Structures are given as structure tokens and as C-alpha cells.
Amino acid sequence: MASNIGIDLGTTSVKIFMEGKGIVLTEPSAVAYNSDNQIVGIGKRAFDMLEKNPSEIRVVKPMVNGVVSDFTATGHLLRSFIARVCKNAIFKPNVVVCVPSTVTGLERRTILELATASGAARACLIEEPLAAGLGAGLGNDKPKGVMVVDIGGGTADIAVITMGCVSISRSVKSAGNALDEAIIRQLRRERDIIIGEKTAEMIKKRIGSAMLRDVELGMTIKGKNYITNMPGTFEVSSTETYLAMRPVLEQIIEGVRSVLEETTPDLAADILDSGIYLTGGTALLRSIDKMFSAKLNIKTKVAADPVNCVAMGTGEALGDIEILRHNGYVFKSRAELGGFEDSRGE
Ligand SMILES: Nc1ncnc2c1ncn2[C@@H]1O[C@H](COP(=O)(O)OP(=O)(O)OP(=O)(O)O)[C@@H](O)[C@H]1O
Ligand SMILES: [Mg+2]
Secondary structure (H helix, E strand, O other): OOOOEEEEEOOOEEEEEEOOOEEEEEEEOOEEEOOOOOEEEEOHHHHHHHHHOOOOOEEEOOEEOOEEOOHHHHHHHHHHHHHHHOOOOOOOOEEEEEEOOOOOHHHHHHHHHHHHHOOOOEEEEEEHHHHHHHHOOOOOOOOOOEEEEEEOOOOEEEEEEEOOEEEEEEEEOOOHHHHHHHHHHHHHHHHOEEOOHHHHHHHHHHHOOOOOOOOOOEEEEEEEEOOOOOEEEEEEEHHHHHHHHHHHHHHHHHHHHHHHHHOOHHHHHHHHHHOEEEEOHHHHOOOHHHHHHHHHOOOEEEOOOHHHHHHHHHHHHHHOHHHHHHOOOOOEEOOOOOOOOOOOOO
């Protein structure tokens, strides 16, 4: 029997939840092609090639800023991962796919078509912040409004959830990748040091913080001198990292403020009581909860296992179809979507 699966199609990574098993796959969102456009690697293998940068290989990251920017590569990614997790199944699985709440109707339809063409029997969408909230344990049974901010690699998705539905949401294109880019820019501008994305991410995770640290930390990194173009080792401090990241974090806070401004007084009162929950990989940035509390005067908590909240939330939805129906989502097969293979007789 095929177990149904939930897919968090993230900018940085794809996570798959399988009914009865939990999270069964976490792989970078990347596909590598050779010069004949044949696939030579998917997921981690493709991501590793990105770093080595061989000239005859093209590595595509199909999701940019939380939206599908390359549909063909997304199809390849889905087909490979669905096949991998369902390798022993006789029947095709039903699949719930997460999408940012801001995707257009056309994008929704295209993702559904991709899923049903890539190994799903029937597919259904769920909004990412709703899934994040469900995965953080803020399900249908919580009548009070609560705010969830899912800060991933490409986007920060801000939503107010009440009784299992998203009442207001907004997506800000400032998240983990923007923090890495800010560190790269700052080092080049202020110190004439050039570093790569992976080094910037390492600095962020190791010494980065959303609040100024009491005790400054240092880290030795490898990079290139911008003037001489020669490689070398450099010392980077936690304070300069904090200062580089601060404007990006401020943009996320501005996004949250604008959602709070739109909430009704009753919902605002609910949020004051129940607080803000942070999910997504960037919720692991040191002191980000303290920064939220300090800037917004609302208690803020990082959800348990924030990286997997969205995928876990798709699992909650699979376990309680009412959640999907309640939000107007129904499973559709390829024929029901009007896919040409199955709908010829209609
Ligand atoms: N310990 C950490 N400290 C700071 N940032 C972290 C940490 N661990 C992971 N991250 C960041 O989390 C981001 C990935 O998070 P996540 O897996 O939630 O993204 P995604 O779901 O793929 O992206 P999106 O939701 O934007 O499409 C990356 O930018 C990564 O650098
Ligand atoms: Mg995500």
C-alpha cells in the first residue's frame, strides 16, 4: 500500500513527511544537468556539484524566494524524491504540497499538475504558514488567534491563524539567504574580503546573532582579498556579523508590524495573549526570539524542531482531511485537473 505523503518544497531544501513514518527525506532543492541537458544529480549530489562548479555542469535551484522559478527542474525533483520515498509501494500516493500563501492561481495549478505528473495519484495544496502552524502544534482546536512567522531560506511567511485557518498573511523576501548575502556584502565593502555563500552561512550559524552578543566572538575564515584577488585567512567578529544582518532582520520585523496593523482589535488581543511562534531554519538564529519580543513587545517562542514544522504540518493535514476541506483544499487527480492524458473522453 502507498502511504500518503506531504512535501515541503522549500527554497533551500525539500522535506517529505510520510504517513506512519514521519520525516523520511530532507534534501537540498537542487538539480544538476550536463551539457546535453541530462540529469546528473538531484538533491545533495547536485548541491555538492554547485560548490565544485565544474564548467560542463549546470546546477539549477528550482525554487527562488519561495516560488517555483524553474518548473521543469521542479518536476524532475518531485519525480525523483516521490519515487525514492515510495519505492516499494504498489499504488501511487496522495500528496499534499506546501505553497507560500502568496502564490498565484496559475502557480497553484502548475504545482498540482507537476505533482500529479510526477508520481502522485492525487494532489492537494496547503498554505505554508498554515502547515507551519499545524506542525508547531497550533491546530484546529485552538480557538484563539496566533501569529506564526516561518523564516526559511528565501522568504519569511507571516500569518495569523485562527481556528485552523489563515486569516491574514504576508510573505517578505528577506530570510536566511538574505542574511548570508548581507554578510558577503559587508565583508566586501568594509574589509575587502570576498567569501562564498557557504562560508557566509557558516559564519551566520556559528557566530551570528539577532541581538548584539555580550561577549564578542571571533572566527577564522578562508576567502580572497578583493584588491589583490589572492586567497587568505581572515578573522571575522560576531559584532560585524550582527551589524551586517541587522537591516535584513529589521525588514522581517517590518513585515510582522504591517500584518499586526491589519489585524482586527480582537485578533490583536488574541496574539498578545498567545504570542508569536517562529518556525523555519532561520528560527535557529541565536536570540531571534528575544529580538522579536524586544522589538514588538509580544512574547515570542521558537517552535520545537522549527526546520521540520512545515513538513510535520502537512502530516497533520494528511491525518485530518477536515483541515484541508475547511480551508477549501481538495485532492485532485490529473484527470480532475484537466490533464490531457486522462481527460480525452470528457
Ligand atoms: N542554526 C542556524 N542558525 C541560523 N540559520 C540557520 C540555522 N540552521 C539553518 N539555518 C538557515 O535556515 C535556512 C533554511 O531554512 P528552511 O529549511 O526552513 O528553508 P526552506 O523551507 O528551504 O526555505 P523557504 O521556506 O524560504 O522556501 C537557511 O538559510 C539556513 O542557513
Ligand atoms: Mg520553508
